[in-house]
Amino acid sequence: xxxxxxxxxxxxxxxxxxxxxxxxxxxxxxxxxxxxxxxxxxxxxxxxxxxxxxxxxxxxxxxxxxxxxxxxxxxxxxxxxxxxxxxxxxxxxxxxxxxxxxxxxxxxxxxxxxxxxxxxxxxxxxxxxxxxxxxxxxxxxxxxxxxxxxxxxxxxxxxxxxxxxxxxxxxxxxxxxxxxxxxxxxxxxxxxxxxxxxxxxxxxxxxxxxxxxxxxxxxxxxxxxxxxxxxxxxxxxxxxxxxxxxxxxxxxxxxxxxxxxxxxxxxxxxxxxxxxxxxxxxxxxxxxxxxxxxxxxxxxxxxxxxxxxxxxxxxxxxxxxxxxxxxx
Amino acid sequence: xxxxxxxxxxxxxxxxxxxxxxxxxxxxxxxxxxxxxxxxxxxxxxxxxxxxxxxxxxxxxxxxxxxxxxxxxxxxxxxxxxxxxxxxxxxxxxxxxxxxxxxxxxxxxxxxxxxxxxxxxxxxxxxxxxxxxxxxxxxxxxxxxxxxxxxxxxxxxxxxxxxxxxxxxxxxxxxxxxxxxxxxxxxxxxxxxxxxxxxxxxxxxxxxxxxxxxxxxxxxxxxxxxxxxxxxxxxxxxxxxxxxxxxxxxxxxxxxxxxxxxxxxxxxxxxxxxxxxxxxxxxxxxxxxxxxxxxxxxxxxxxxxxxxxxxxxxxxxxxxxxxxxxxx
Numbered sequence: 314x315x316x317x318x319x320x321x322x323x324x325x326x327x328x329x330x331x332x333x334x335x336x337x338x339x340x341x342x343x344x345x346x347x348x349x350x351x352x353x354x355x356x357x358x359x360x361x362x363x364x365x366x367x368x369x370x371x372x373x374x375x376x377x378x379x380x381x382x383x384x385x386x387x388x389x390x391x392x393x394x395x396x397x398x399x400x401x402x403x404x405x406x407x408x409x410x411x412x413x414x415x416x417x418x419x420x421x422x423x424x425x426x427x428x429x430x431x432x433x434x435x436x437x438x439x440x441x442x443x444x445x446x447x448x449x450x451x452x453x454x455x456x457x458x459x460x461x462x463x464x465x466x467x468x469x470x471x472x473x474x475x476x477x478x479x480x481x482x483x484x485x486x487x488x489x490x491x492x493x494x495x496x497x498x499x500x501x502x503x504x505x506x507x508x509x510x511x512x513x514x515x516x517x518x519x520x521x522x523x524x525x526x527x528x529x530x531x532x533x534x535x536x537x538x539x540x541x542x543x544x545x546x547x548x549x550x551x552x553x554x555x556x557x558x559x560x561x562x563x564x565x566x567x568x569x570x571x572x573x574x575x576x577x578x579x580x581x582x583x584x585x586x587x588x589x590x591x592x593x594x595x596x597x598x599x600x601x602x603x604x605x606x607x608x609x610x611x612x613x614x615x616x617x618x619x620x621x622x623x624x625x626x627x628x629x630x631x632x633x634x635x636x637x638x639x640x641x
Numbered sequence: 642x643x644x645x646x647x648x649x650x651x652x653x654x655x656x657x658x659x660x661x662x663x664x665x666x667x668x669x670x671x672x673x674x675x676x677x678x679x680x681x682x683x684x685x686x687x688x689x690x691x692x693x694x695x696x697x698x699x700x701x702x703x704x705x706x707x708x709x710x711x712x713x714x715x716x717x718x719x720x721x722x723x724x725x726x727x728x729x730x731x732x733x734x735x736x737x738x739x740x741x742x743x744x745x746x747x748x749x750x751x752x753x754x755x756x757x758x759x760x761x762x763x764x765x766x767x768x769x770x771x772x773x774x775x776x777x778x779x780x781x782x783x784x785x786x787x788x789x790x791x792x793x794x795x796x797x798x799x800x801x802x803x804x805x806x807x808x809x810x811x812x813x814x815x816x817x818x819x820x821x822x823x824x825x826x827x828x829x830x831x832x833x834x835x836x837x838x839x840x841x842x843x844x845x846x847x848x849x850x851x852x853x854x855x856x857x858x859x860x861x862x863x864x865x866x867x868x869x870x871x872x873x874x875x876x877x878x879x880x881x882x883x884x885x886x887x888x889x890x891x892x893x894x895x896x897x898x899x900x901x902x903x904x905x906x907x908x909x910x911x912x913x914x915x916x917x918x919x920x921x922x923x924x925x926x927x928x929x930x931x932x933x934x935x936x937x938x939x940x941x942x943x944x945x946x947x948x949x950x951x952x953x954x955x956x957x958x959x960x961x962x963x964x965x966x967x968x969x
Contacts, residue, residue, distance in 0.1 A: 344806065346745045350685065350692065350969075358680055373968065374968075400963065418671065435967070446676065447676050449673070450725050454675040636725075636944035637734075637735075637945040639695075640702075
């Protein structure tokens with residue numbers, strides 16, 4: 314009750330009674346209201362896999378009206394209903410971007426890069442969040458790319474076009490490199506999206522091709538980090554197993570785009586899957602394995618901190634996000 | 642490939658160094674040291690015009706040796722932990738406060754464990770500092786109920802007021818129950834109940850003029866209404882925070898202890914649930930409402946940042962964390 318009265322006196326919005334005026338305010342000295350901070354916390358999260366220290370780092374997220382054809386093989390209304398059921402803003406879809414840093418004790422390894430700073434107000438946050446996590450970009454030894462889509466590779470460059478990780482070796486999947494760097498494939502690009510991807514790959518990577526090592530599936534791309542064939546999304550799309558001691562984590566890259574749609578509905582085809590049927594088969598195989606071994610999964614397009622476990626749920630799957638560990 | 646060559650070259654240098662009595666350069670091969678520290682536990686989100694900051698007070702990690710729940714067997718608790726992808730032999734009890742900036746008032750809902758309750762709890766002051774919040778700027782503290790993990794943070798280690806300029810608001814029924822000498826005398830000596838009676842008196846000693854008792858239905862801060870959710874304790878209170886079209890329910894301990902387990906097993910009685918059957922009725926009533934109306938909910942003992950949605954799943958419930966937004 315005192316709250317209402319006090320507020321009425323301060324704002325003058327309500328009738329001030331004679332009694333209230335007659336009685337001097339007895340509350341503590343008036344203080345100006347504290348302004349809102351208006352800024353999010355740094356978005357990084359640490360956890361361990363065996364002896365390895367991992368840092369999940371957000372590059373941001375994009376919330377956009379769901380594009381026509383975002384899900385190729387179901388009506389737009391159905392895709393929108395799924396997004397809304399997952400608490401996304403009506404008519405819109407949110408796509409987060411989350412690279413991972415692995416400190417193996419011997420090497421500091423970055424898996425995928427996000428976008429360069431300043432790409433948009435809500436993306437290109439990787440460098441700032443990396444710095445907030447206390448990691449110097451110059452200390453990164455290896456940058457491993459899962460595939461050559463812009464949200465995974467563009468952050469190799471600074472906003473000015475320099476090298477964002479000047480001391481790192483860059484590793485790219487050999488089949489993806491071959492696909493995107495082929496002039497013949499580029500000339501056959503079926504639509505503007507694909508043309509844009511071919512042009513972007515070259516813009517980002519062509520003049521540093523000599524710094525890029527091509528890796529094959531089955532190889533260790535860094536100590537304890539093995540490349541796994543997860544093709545379909547792109548011809549060279551790669552997932553990773555990070556193993557230390559008896560612990561193992563799967564880095565799924567883009568086995569699904571946002572899980573709210575494509576993990577719940579593994580047969581849906583996101584617009585970005587180059588071979589949708591192969592991507593679908595990869596998805597089922599990957600999640601059946603992950604569910605059976607109760608593997609921890611890092612997903613580039615999962616909501617930050619982008620970690621969870623997958624369980625089977627009817628014909629689809631369900632992502633169970635990890636419980637944040639407050640004490641590391 | 643170049644990496645292997647470089648390593649071979651380094652090894653060669655090292656070999657040569659040893660042979661010539663020189664030490665190899667350690668810095669060339671040393672990886673960046675592990676950070677070994679979690680990110681600060683705060684997260685911001687908006688409810689209408691209000692800025693909410695979820696603040697983490699830490700986690701208590703208890704070894705699971707006997708069932709902590711009155712009507713659940715140890716094996717059932719272990720199975721529930723495993724189904725939730727939590728370690729089977731450990732209970733991690735997390736504590737999260739909500740700070741509400743209404744534009745005119747800075748209101749803190751509950752205060753955490755306070756000092757002296759272990760190295761992994763009592764982190765509210767540190768996380769407030771990380772969030773840039775000065776404890777002196779907090780205008781109002783609203784207490785949901787009188788368990789130690791909610792009121793302990795009112796005092797600093799030397800017994801001073803942790804939030805010196807704040808009015809303290811407490812549920813009238815909670816005050817009446819715990820301050821009653823008859824109730825205290827009936828609590829079995831050495832029991833948690835007796836200890837809690839003593840702790841309540843220690844915390845509130847000498848604070849008479851700073852403490853306001855509120856009734857259910859009252860506004861305890863601008864747009865913040867107290868809601869009867871008794872059962873966990875006689876005066877246990879939840880809050881509705883409303884600003885414009887935005888609405889948040891701060892549930893306090895409608896599910897307590899490891900809250901995720903009580904969502905999946907809503908009939909279980911936590912040790913702290915003073916009236917178990919009433920706590921179950923309250924739980925079902927609140928969750929049926931927020932699930933139907935898709936109202937955002939903050940839970941004191943849910944994993945940080947402890948905000949999300951409740952979905953019905955047969956006769957139990959499922960927590961769907963709100964997607965972390967990397968920008969505010």
